[in-house]
Amino acid sequence: MSEEIIKLSAQGINLWFGNKQVLKNVSVTFPERKVTALIGPSGCGKSTLLRCFNRMHDLSPDARIEGKFMLENQDLYDKKVSVTQVRKRVGMVFQKANPFPKGIYENINYGLKINDVPSKERPGIIEQALKESYLWEEVKDDLKKPATRMSGGQQQRLCIARTVALRPEVILMDEPCSALDPISTRKVEELIVQLKEQYTIVIVTHNMQQAQRVADKTIFMYLGEVVEEGNTNDIFNNPVKELTKNYVSGHFG
Amino acid sequence: MMKKFSPVIEWFTLLFCTGTVLLFLIAILWDLISRGWSSLSWEFITALPSDGMTKGGILPAITGTVILTLLTALLAVPLGISCAIYLNEYAKDGWLTRLIRASIRNLSGVPSIIYGLFGLALFVQGFRMGTSMLAAGFTLGLLSLPYIISTTEEALRRIPASTREAALGVGATQFESIRDVVLPSALPGILTGIVLTLSRAAGETAPILFTGVAFYINGSSGYLNQEFMALPYHLYMLSTQHQAIEQVRPLAYGTALVLVMVVFLLNLTAFYIRYKYRNNE
Numbered sequence: 001m002s003e004e005i006i007k008l009s010a011q012g013i014n015l016w017f018g019n020k021q022v023l024k025n026v027s028v029t030f031p032e033r034k035v036t037a038l039i040g041p042s043g044c045g046k047s048t049l050l051r052c053f054n055r056m057h058d059l060s061p062d063a064r065i066e067g068k069f070m071l072e073n074q075d076l077y078d079k080k081v082s083v084t085q086v087r088k089r090v091g092m093v094f095q096k097a098n099p100f101p102k103g104i105y106e107n108i109n110y111g112l113k114i115n116d117v118p119s120k121e122r123p124g125i126i127e128q129a130l131k132e133s134y135l136w137e138e139v140k141d142d143l144k145k146p147a148t149r150m151s152g153g154q155q156q157r158l159c160i161a162r163t164v165a166l167r168p169e170v171i172l173m174d175e176p177c178s179a180l181d182p183i184s185t186r187k188v189e190e191l192i193v194q195l196k197e198q199y200t201i202v203i204v205t206h207n208m209q210q211a212q213r214v215a216d217k218t219i220f221m222y223l224g225e226v227v228e229e230g231n232t233n234d235i236f237n238n239p240v241k242e243l244t245k246n247y248v249s250g251h252f253g
Numbered sequence: 254m255m256k257k258f259s260p261v262i263e264w265f266t267l268l269f270c271t272g273t274v275l276l277f278l279i280a281i282l283w284d285l286i287s288r289g290w291s292s293l294s295w296e297f298i299t300a301l302p303s304d305g306m307t308k309g310g311i312l313p314a315i316t317g318t319v320i321l322t323l324l325t326a327l328l329a330v331p332l333g334i335s336c337a338i339y340l341n342e343y344a345k346d347g348w349l350t351r352l353i354r355a356s357i358r359n360l361s362g363v364p365s366i367i368y369g370l371f372g373l374a375l376f377v378q379g380f381r382m383g384t385s386m387l388a389a390g391f392t393l394g395l396l397s398l399p400y401i402i403s404t405t406e407e408a409l410r411r412i413p414a415s416t417r418e419a420a421l422g423v424g425a426t427q428f429e430s431i432r433d434v435v436l437p438s439a440l441p442g443i444l445t446g447i448v449l450t451l452s453r454a455a456g457e458t459a460p461i462l463f464t465g466v467a468f469y470i471n472g473s474s475g476y477l478n479q480e481f482m483a484l485p486y487h488l489y490m491l492s493t494q495h496q497a498i499e500q501v502r503p504l505a506y507g508t509a510l511v512l513v514m515v516v517f518l519l520n521l522t523a524f525y526i527r528y529k530y531r532n533n534e
Binding site for chain 1: 345346415416418419420421422423424425426427429433434437438
């Protein structure tokens with residue numbers, strides 16, 4: 001993995017929830033405009049790590065974080081950087097589709113509004129975001145329809161549209177397909193592959209096939225530590241560590 | 254054998270309990286309507302009482318109760334919702350928060366006559382409001398606060414973390430996420446709590462007894478700095494304290510029926526708001 005630009009990185013991360021240490025000396029890098037998959041058994045800390053990058057732990061009073069998170073040259077936890085600025089640059093798509101209890105149009109408009117995007121630019125951005133998420137053709141006739149009445153797959157693509165509308169640099173995805181049927185999953189995966197032309201994507205997944213289908217780089221975590229990282233192909237077909245080999249071949253997890 | 258019959262028994266027991274509760278409700282309503290219906294008339298709800306309460310209507314008591322309830326809502330709703338937001342969204346889960354929460358729960362168990370005495374001491378005498386609509390409204394507001402706080406907190410707690418994260422994820426501040434996403438999602442639950450609380454407040458007699466209610470006032474009821482008439486107190490006087498009890502009994506039933514209708518209207522309003530809100534969602 002040479003000549004790649006490192007977009008996002010974490011250095012020496014230790015994280016505790018109360019007295020329980022969840023991440024142990026984790027250092028990872030994510031290349032620009034590539035998809036990186038975080039894999040590992042439940043409870044290995046991959047979602048916790050992902051949520052550090054847009055400071056989602058800020059509101060959990062018992063979380064304590066050590067280490068450095070960098071977006072290019074910007075320290076994400078710098079006292080001078082506001083958390084809303086961070087989240088504008090680092091967007092997130094959650095495990096369970098969580099559209100706002102508003103209409104489709106309003107769902108995307110809300111993020112633009114609170115980020116002070118001028119109102120005359122918004123309709124164009126919203127249309128563009130829906131097109132990029134391959135949702136436009138399905139919803140263009142009824143943009144006022146409540147998002148909660150869409151199918152699960154459509155809701156998740158709307159959540160992706162809501163995120164890309166803000167033109168982030170990085171998109172974090174926390175098991176975005178875990179609640180979707182195979183056809184919707186396929187659509188979201190195709191979308192992810194399309195999106196990497198413009199965005200750096202980090203995806204947490206339990207699905208080995210999914211990691212192999214969408215990810216350029218894969219990081220395997222176990223019990224709060226990074227066990228192995230590298231080319232997706234190498235991790236799955238030619239792992240160095242015994243633990244990685246056992247996991248990717250389905251012996252545990 | 255047991256396995257086969259137990260679903261039937263379970264079903265029947267539950268149906269029986271529900272039926273019993275419904276029976277009481279129907280009995281009360283039937284009693285009220287059958288005895289009070291005859292005294293209901295346009296005059297009854299639009300005229301002032303006359304001839305020592307034996308004739309005329311109960312308009313001052315209706316306006317008194319409606320304005321008192323509005324005043325109670327005006328005081329208790331914003332304060333109660335803000336307090337619940339603080340407790341559920343901002344406060345750290347320490348001993349102080351737990352103490353505050355426990356105190357609020359205990360307050361909702363305090364008998365309403367104690368609120369009446371407290372209101373008399375603090376608002377009527379301490380703040381020199383005198384026995385007035387304002388003092389009574391403050392007292393009822395205090396009485397309603399713990400209920401509104403508890404039900405609002407409960408409604409907020411039911412909103413999943415993923416809903417809050419959705420707003421935070423697109424760059425909303427904590428306050429924006431609460432104002433724009435969490436509160437609207439919790440609104441149906443909050444409204445239900447408010448309506449139940451206000452319905453109870455509208456029917457209270459004890460807290461307003463010392464703080465502002467009057468048996469009879471000359472002219473209209475509803476000035477903040479004056480005493481007022483209220484439906485529950487009017488009902489109490491007509492049914493126990495009047496010198497011609499037998500003669501005013503139909504009026505007492507009529508008053509009770511009007512009180513129930515006022516509360517029913519309040520519920521209907523909340524139902525309508527919830528319905529409209531759900532359709533907009």
